[in-house]
Amino acid sequence: MKVLVLHSAQVSLEFLLVLLGFAAVFAALLPFYVVAYNAGVFALDSMNAKRFVNSVEGAVLELDSLGNGSSIAISASPSLKWKIFSEKNELFVSVQPDFQGKEKTFKAIFPDSIGFLELEFDSKKSFALEKINGKILFKNLD
Numbered sequence: 001m002k003v004l005v006l007h008s009a010q011v012s013l014e015f016l017l018v019l020l021g022f023a024a025v026f027a028a029l030l031p032f033y034v035v036a037y038n039a040g041v042f043a044l045d046s047m048n049a050k051r052f053v054n055s056v057e058g059a060v061l062e063l064d065s066l067g068n069g070s071s072i073a074i075s076a077s078p079s080l081k082w083k084i085f086s087e088k089n090e091l092f093v094s095v096q097p098d099f100q101g102k103e104k105t106f107k108a109i110f111p112d113s114i115g116f117l118e119l120e121f122d123s124k125k126s127f128a129l130e131k132i133n134g135k136i137l138f139k140n141l142d
Contacts, residue, residue: 042097045079046104049095052076053106056091056129056138060110063131071130073141078122086116091138114138 052074059072076082076093083094091114094105112135119125119140126141 038097038099038101041079042095042101042104046095048078049076049082049093049104050106053091053093053108056108056127059129060108060136063129063136064111066131068131068133071128073126073128075124075126076121077124081120081122083118083120084116085118086114086138089113091116110136110138112136 055074059074063070063072076084078095080098081096083092083096085092085094089110089112091108091110092105093107094103096103114137116138128139128141130137130139
């Protein structure tokens, strides 16, 4: 009887040591997984921002051929923090990662000055492009 109890205690101890070994390896690799995950999220959100800028440019081209009072609605759904701002006739969309790293910026060119104030957001936002008096304006709808 004593032999069986000792044997099962030894198996339990060996199992705990193997489990502890797996946990140690996982804990050692976890920082690499976090870095890879963050880089993946940043890459996907950068592609999302580029797609948003492309849709803005497409809407600008479409509105350029339409009459006054025409408008097109566009939405943005970022995973990270985005900053949208304008300078003269250019609209910039900047993706800002949560972790340390470079932000990525994309731009859309308008035919005239935009005058859009800076906006930072990390959730879904709706925008409209409107043609008023021959000028195309970019507006936040939220």
